[in-house]
Amino acid sequence: MITESDCCGNGCTNCILDTKPLQEEDDNRPNALSIYRKYNIVKILDLKPNITKYTFQLTENCDNLSLRIPPGHHIMMRSTELLIRPYSPFSVTTADFEFEILVNDCPNGEMTKYIKGLNLGDSVEFRGPVGKYQHKVNRNVVIFTHGVAIASVFRIVTSILENQEDDSRIYFNACFQDLEHILFRNEIHSWNQFWNFDGLIYLSKGGQDFKDKLKYKEAVLNRRLLEEDIERTILKVKAIGDFEVVLSGSKGFENFIVNSIGNSVDKDQINVL
Structure with missing residues (x-):
């Protein structure tokens, strides 16, 4: 049973107290x-x-268990000091009870200190999944993400592209510092080969020799994401049908996107991961 003591107290958008059992017909x-x-x-x-x-793997006997983490959901890591923090698995292998997460090194972060002190073979406690996001088949998706938060949207993209019954179009906007800091660069480049994926990468500090380092037909812009970019994307997706907006990034990034969207999108169409 989840109790108040499981909450980290940081006012997370997706709180451990919101965890609900998942019902799946096939498991x-x-x-x-x-x-x-x-x-x-x-x-x-x-x-x-x-x-x-x-990469983490369940240590105990798994015969009577399953591993289910829906795309766009988080899991809660608990340290030996009972610190709790949400992480978003970008890869889940259900058969092997494995999942992968990205950890951003925050020098003054207590959880970072805990994780950095761990070695191969050490065990960590997790619980979840936490989140409310649920993609509707054939509903177009506009994604805005920043930095390491791309982990939260990674499986949303792959689940749509891998589903032959889902004709949702994805309008993907990812923001990074420079080429060196782009996460999943090869994956984003390959996603752009799909008919229903339209992705752009924005760099705040691209550098002078930017174009010489791009891959063939790589969609990267040497500038920040601007308000007019957001407005243009929303107008484009509005013209083709029903859609939703997915945001994943810092609070400042989230506020920038929401303020840029303004009243052009209903609140129930916006999903903050």
């Missing part, structure tokens, strides 16, 4: 994440400056 086994369980660190990989990828 009646309890979700392994329904209570705090220990997951071993099986891989650690430094991806970018200050960003590390961790």
Whole structure:
């Protein structure tokens, strides 16, 4: 049972207290994440400056359990000091009870200190999933994401592109500092080969020799995302049918997007991850 003590108290958009059991017709086994369980660190990989990828796997017997983390949902990591923080798995392998998360190195962060002190084979407690997002098939999606928060939207994109019954169009806008800091750069480049994916990367500090380092037909702009870019995207998607907006980033980034959208989109169409 989830209690008030499970809440980190940081006013998260998606709180552990909002966790609800998932019902799936094809799997009646309890979700392994329904209570705090220990997951071993099986891989650690430094991806970018200050960003590390961790792969976790359930340690206990899994015969009567399943692993279900819907796209756009989070899971809560709990440290030995009972610190709690949400993370968004960008990859989930249900058969192996594995998932991968990105950890941003915040020098003064207590959870960062905890994670950085862990090694391969160490175990960490997780619980969840947490979130309210649910994509409707054939409903177009406008995504705005910033930095490491791309992990929250990664599986939303892949779940749509991999579903042959879903004709949703995706308008994807990702913001990073420069080429060196782009996460999932190869994946975004490959997504742009799909008929229903229209993706752009915006760089706030692209550099002088920017174009010489781009891949073939790579959609990267050497400037920040502007209010007029947001307005233009919303007008484009409005013209083709029903849609939703998905935001994933810092509070400042979220406020910028919401203020730029203004009253042109109903509040119930905006999903903040």
